[in-house]
Amino acid sequence: MSQRSCLSVILAAGEGTRMKSALPKVLHKIAGLPMVAHVVKAAEAAGAGDQALVIGHGAEEMRKAAQKFAPKAESFVQEKRLGTAHAVLAARDAISRGYDDILVMFGDTPLIDPAVLIAARLKLAKGAAVVVIGFRPPNPAGYGRLIEKAGKLLAIREEKDCTDEEKKITFCNAGMMAVAGKQALKLLDAVGHHNAKGEYYLTDIVEIAAAQGLDVVASEASFENALGINNRAELAGAEGIWQTRRRREAMLSGVTLIAPETVFFSHDTEIGADTIVEPNVWFGPGVKIAEGAKIHAFSHIEGATIASNCDVGPFARLRPGADLKQKAKVGNFCEVKQAVIEEGAKVNHLTYIGDARIGAGANIGAGTITCNYDGYSKFFTDIGEGAFIGSNSSLVAPVTIGKGGYIASGSVITESVPEDALAFGRARQRTLAGKGKELRERFASAAAAKKAAG
Template sequence: MQRSCLAIVLAAGESTRMRSSVSKVLHPIAGRPMIAHVMESLAAAGVGEAALVVGRDAEAVARAAARPDLRIHTVEQTERLGTGHAVLAAAEIIARGYDDLLVVFGDTPLVTPQPLKEALAAVAAGNDVATIGFETSRPGGYGRLIVRDGELIAIREAKDATAAELAITFCNGGLMAIDGRKALDFLRAITNQNAKGEYYLTDLVEIARSAGGRAVAVRASEAELGGCNTRAELAHLEALWQARRRDELMLSGVSMIAPDTVYLAFDTEIAGDVLIEPNVVFGPGVRIERDVVIHAFSHLEGAHVESGASVGPYARLRPGAHLHAKAKVGNFCEVKQAEIGAGAKVNHLTYIGDAVVGAETNIGAGTITCNYDGVNKHMTRIGAHAFIGSNSALVAPVAIGDGALVASGSVITEDVPADAVAFGRARQELKPGRAPILRARYQAMKAERQKRQD
């Protein structure tokens, strides 16, 4: 029979050290709130129900934490009296009865499902408490995990530790699994008799042992248990997340010339045999298929790039951009809410917005789709095998037929039928011999201006 589990997610931080106007768990890592990363790991660990302990920005935190695969109860922590006190804010929900209780923090966005599973497995195996810890060469102010013969004897806060205990490098990550049948009794036994006058969740280890129970510690990496209290720590967590995800992608067959310069979003999908050049940024909602090249200094968000296509350098794909197989969007181009057909080329200095470009069509340099009338957006539809000459303006709504040709420098305001040639520009005039006269006039004007300045 599957065990029932309630996760207690502590997310009532005030953001005091963040110097922020919003709750710290709402600050993003890889483009989404850090609380959402935590909830994803809980769901992946098999947790189906969570009590979200909130304070500041309660409604926004609840929205950010919401997932269809997690039943979430929101409870408010009105006082800040320590982690043990925070968990007891969910006492009414805990009392409904669960096999396991799992306590996590909303500001540990790098935690993976594996240590959560291991802690729950330890409780399922008969232990009363399973704490998740990490080894570090800089234990500093972390609580120390005191382990003897495989059993966790105590968690000692740094301010209460002896010199010998401070030498321990196995430290408390703060996350903990508890036998759900005993959790409330353990939690209510916590006192605030310590240097900070707070109710420490870590006291559960000694409380469980004094009741004849057993506690153990499971290990996770230091990186995935890192919390966030300052903007500097937020940047550090972002860097760690990015490095981890880049490694995962490269191991899956993605090539990155300068990995440290590539920035990914939480949901970036990149298939194998993709080459990413330096200084590329992926916003949310990007899917890249196989054999694509993303050239340097490109920015993609909400875009789908099919196999064999090429992007950049210095290209911007905005939400709704869809490049079909072997399409090309080149340097200093922007594509928004537009389909670029298979084999079509948008090579340089061009804006294509709210448009459909057919297969094998060529869009000349400097072309723009004039999609906005100041109030509404309008569509431009360009057929297959068409040619749009350089520096053309296509004033939407407008349609260019298959195989049509638009002359360079044209302003197109009416539909162009298939295989037609469209000219939308003023007639060129010639004035033989006038160039020397104009040059003399301009030189005289310049001389007069310089004379006045002198």
């Protein structure tokens, strides 16, 4: 297979009106990645070295998005929507380059497994001219049936054209195909538009190829693999299937998920063996977790790197740029953004750390914040190894706390603190005997007067 060249033609021009969205349908996300990007990744994993995206509605938006998930893909615009064969032919220039295999795919089938595409390509390698990917839905009503005889595919029959006997067939058309490159343009150009809609149907190449004596066969995929997305409910259903697959994959690779159905992964989440994930944890894009970490309940993590044996949460939020080194701890109701928490450092309670470095073994007391933003620019806070930051402290960046520095609780620190120094940044306490009682009486009298006045 590695010696056979392959082009994937991905049809992504549909308007997706049932999504009720200004965003092109195929750019709606599953696991944080546009559904069409899932299709591109599957094609690449199946050996398609080149991709042709056929786009229409929101063409510029599609091109911009494709630069992120398929930077080498070529885009072809289907100016008029005249059927699936017409859409494939929008990529004529790419198809004509002489690939061995052409995969025709749809941008709204994000759950397709590369193994299904590889199986179809293997049939091409064995001499088939057209391989139609079929599936067996729970209810075949509304789907085109695959008409086979002696292992050959004779036709794809739309349900309205099926005989009563053909309607009993449960093997249905999933839409995706693999076509021999040397036959592709000849078959596509032979498709006519003599039908009620006056459109060019890709499915017609089955009968065209069979009439020319070419081998046409079917290859079976699971229902999930062929699932197409047309509305938000189906999008949510596909998300659920994707998450179920990923959770199982994580657990089989050595990750403990205490309540799997409550944990949500992103498309690129990396998580090491012996990590324990408690209930209700959300991983956004760009998360890498080494082995042996513990992620407590209700934590929200994205764009973060977590080294081995770290402890996170519960109710922690790690934002992009958070980098936890070995055995670091970020505890409950803490937020970390664009900051390095060095080995063994602890950020335990009710704390915000942004644009900062917390040195190895340092301890950050409850309620501490790095004041990193003045409304216009961000500034950096550097806290040295073994420093102790007392509770309810505000560190006004740019500021450095030296190795072993000690900040008294309740301090506002605006100047750098040398190594091993003790810094106070708070007003001196005054205690006035009897003033508490006097204030209570005054406030009570004022409240009573206000109430009497109505």
